[in-house]
Amino acid sequence: MTQQASAESKRIVVDAMGGDNAPDEVVAGTITAAREHGVRPILVGQAVRIRQILAAHDALGEIPIVNAEDVVAMDEGALAGLRRPRSPVAVACRLIRRGHASALVSAGSTGSVVATSRLRLRGQHGVARPAIAVVLPTRPRPTVLLDAGATADAKPEMLVQYAMLGTAYARIRLGVDAPRVGLLTIGEEAGKGNKLARRAHELLAGDVEGVDFAGNVEGSNLLAGKVDVVVTDGFTGNVALKTVEGTVGLLVAELREAVTAGPAARFGALLQRRRLRSLRDRLDSETYGGGVLLGLNGTVVIAHGASRAAGISAACVLARDLADSRIVEQIGDRIAATRPHRLPRREDSR
């Protein structure tokens, strides 16, 4: 890597090879983040290809490149990257551990990015498992949902930690002073839900330092913006998130059909096109910059696999903002301040 990058600390490493539109759109988005938003990125991946794309954008020399030839394909599965120390994500994690960068952006397959960065960045002291936090486009205020899929089988104590991670994240990302935390389950009353949710409710309803627990949230209220943070296990969270995406996709398609059929309706649609476009954009997951893997020794932003340049740029800006806010240290302080008997034993992340 260049001298410039190693001399400074708040660099963002971007996995140039991850995602459906890599490396072209990823490199283009990284250039946008650098030129328009003052992000200081490092591109990791096949150096020859990255250099070609930078040249096409007249950006050769603007962004340092670290070579990592051993690209993990999107369909290789979560564990493929683990045995590959020269994969872009593995190399990026090493840059973070050595202090050359403070955050990683990847649009690669979620399972692979989670597995590799868990192994190579390690969990923060006191955090049993990392969680993926995503921001849902609720109104009037957005809601942070976690875990959106990092850990499929969770223990009740992990959900308590997710409440802490989510509280720190909502403070930084949403600017909410005292975030209210809800538990995703299947009834409003305390006794509702499966065993995991019932036990997590008991723990959260106890006195958890720094967590303002607001009770249960049902799926129907997931988008109602009633709380700032919703915690759940990674299986349920991923199903819920993907279900929101699928439902939005279906409705936007239906809507397009409804507003373009018939000449009178077509005229109406013309008048409304701008409004509908802004509605769709707000709901488009790409504009939300992807999920953030919390609880590791370094910030990892997982952009949507289908991200184009705009999504990558947004993810870079998010990574920079989180790093500047020292989110890893904030979470560490919060976990350390918690009474020890509330914490499950830290599991080895390998």
Added chain:
Amino acid sequence: MTQQASAESKRIVVDAMGGDNAPDEVVAGTITAAREHGVRPILVGQAVRIRQILAAHDALGEIPIVNAEDVVAMDEGALAGLRRPRSPVAVACRLIRRGHASALVSAGSTGSVVATSRLRLRGQHGVARPAIAVVLPTRPRPTVLLDAGATADAKPEMLVQYAMLGTAYARIRLGVDAPRVGLLTIGEEAGKGNKLARRAHELLAGDVEGVDFAGNVEGSNLLAGKVDVVVTDGFTGNVALKTVEGTVGLLVAELREAVTAGPAARFGALLQRRRLRSLRDRLDSETYGGGVLLGLNGTVVIAHGASRAAGISAACVLARDLADSRIVEQIGDRIAATRPHRLPRREDSR
């Protein structure tokens, strides 16, 4: 009850007191089902109030009434009804067990209806746990989702039985000859998901008599209509179903806002009003008649708690159609035909 009712068998019992709009809308919907759709109902509940409402509709004497004074309030919780043999649902179940009726319709609280009917109708021989099946408004064909919330903590073997229940239901309700069954989880590949989903995948991928297993379905494809039946545990299923409802609600509200703001857009909205209304109606859960509790010795249709007369009428028609199709017997035959080692031991339903 009247002589007429006890002499015949395919009566539908309606819980007149269940739901947010009971008894007025429930009785009104029952009258519609009888007059316009040829359903032969029995109303169970506070006889004096039911008689008043029937009189207001000029329907006194058209529908037999069975008195059940001990009404369980919507907020009393799932177990309140268990100790109450004179609650409307308990009385309705007794009518079914004695052969006076073959199906029950209730818009009461789901937990309470499930608990009471499980206790009083008992599970079909060989069925470990009942499941709630709902029909999702996917295109081009609808999809049956189960379990939508009857059993929060499921075992992998139960999901295999849900595949059988769902197959029978899709045949009758959707008219699909050989329904394709998917497993709701968080990745397309076999090894993805939590422990429950991974084990259920193994079992379903084996040779399950009469079940055409099509593999995993992600939340994003839940509404894509790729399979006819989607099985999952009651916790995940309920979260997914409620998340669909919440997302649809948010988008319809957004849409209304988008199409009514500004004079030009208002004009467009006027032109499209009819189209938008039909879109909303198709997505409105009420038009789908509610969920069906499968696996008991009698058919139980659980209408949405907010159902108005139209929803109750649709639920009555559904209950009649299912009873006429002898769904309980069909499921019994299917379970009996399954190789015994695939079945978990039947648990006592109390």
